[in-house]
């Protein structure tokens with residue numbers, strides 16, 4: 220291919236803290252070092268469906284304050300799969316060709332996609348069909364992407380969940396209550412296990428470890444016998460009820476999302492243990508706000524490395540974090556290896572060694 224002159228960047232899927240820091244780094248490296256143009260595409264691939272495509276040139280002057288700002292200046296979406304795009308008349312249509320056309324209308328030589336596993340799978344499929352030079356940057360508070368130890372947004376989410384436990388600790392002790400904190404994470408328990416250990420939870424429930432309500436009751440009773448007047452429980456949103464069913468809520472536009480397991484636990488615990496129980500659902504607080512220093516650092520390193528991959532002509536790759544270094548891996552392998560909590564890993568072992576109940580006895 221010819222020399223790179225203009226690249227596009229988009230954010231896809233749920234937002235998280237640190238996306239703007241990555242955009243900032245991409246602009247700095249691409250514009251400042253290589254002298255390329257960078258086009259920020261609006262609302263993920265949806266910007267490429269508009270005519271003219273919704274995108275604007277990002278210069279160094281646009282990067283002020285991006286390091287510390289939450290969300291994404293480009294906008295994003297986690298709905299509207301382009302291969303089954305919902306049309307106004309209620310039908311669905313494959314609009315991948317329109318996206319490819321939008322990319323070419325912008326005169327882009329390469330595209331940086333910042334996303335989680337679902338978004339990256341879709342972007343890769345489009346890139347393969349349309350001959351788009353794609354490089355990916357991993358982001359997700361769920362931290363469930365393969366081939367990278369960390370994704371942008373995870374550290375901030377863990378910090379927020381830990382702070383929530385720190386705060387709940389005191390009010391729990393003051394009122395002699397069982398406090399339950401429900402956190403996000405999609406199908407993985409990374410946020411819950413990390414924040415649970417860091418925030419001193421007594422019980423950590425993650426989807427990877429099957430639990431019994433009886434084991435939870437027993438642990439709370441043991442704490443009470445030892446003189447503790449409160450207990451802190453953190454539960455990941457994908458933890459099922461005892462019948463093995465996921466607990467979900469349906470929002471507007473028929474969007475079904477995980478949520479409600481905290482209340483399920485509270486109802487059972489208060490009925491069986493006789494303890495006053497309250498639930499805090501942390502929700503999107505975990506995704507918003509100022510990125511942690513670690514997320515800013517990783518996002519910056521990822522942004523620089525992604526631009527360097529383009530400069531080296533290495534496409535269809537995702538930057539990742541392994542053993543204190545930025546690496547690059549095929550996007551295909553990153554999305555093929557879902558990263559659940561390792562049951563033999565350090566965090567699970569540490570939790571057990573600290574006497575934290577994981578719900579399995």
Ligand code: F6P
Pocket residue numbers: 233297335359360361403404405456476477506
């Ligand atoms: O994947 C990120 C995530 O925040 C999950 O942890 C959560 O289940 C989901 O997105 C929430 O999605 P929405 O923003 O559509 O409510």
